[in-house]
Amino acid sequence: MIEFLLRGETVTPFIVIGAVGLGLLVLSLVLGEVFEGLLGGFDVDAGGGVFSGPVLGAFLASFGFG
Known part of the structure; x- marks a missing residue:
């Protein structure tokens, strides 16, 4: 398989x-x-929604490997 790649x-x-x-x-x-625990008193979340880090990472991984 590596030869194909x-x-x-x-x-x-x-x-x-x-x-x-x-x-x-x-x-x-x-x-x-980790950062959520460190910044617990501050509201730095932009809502989480569709454009959160895990969602973008999962989309890129599925686009690249899929």
Whole structure:
């Protein structure tokens, strides 16, 4: 399978997009909880909604790897 990935240049950007999305998802899930505990007294959340960090990370990962 790795030969297929190395041989096709059209697949590489999608792998990079998927890796960036997965990294963003992990960072937002791990560091989001840390920063929420540190900034508990301040209201810094923009609502969470559709454009939150975990949602964007999951979308990029599914777009890249899907």
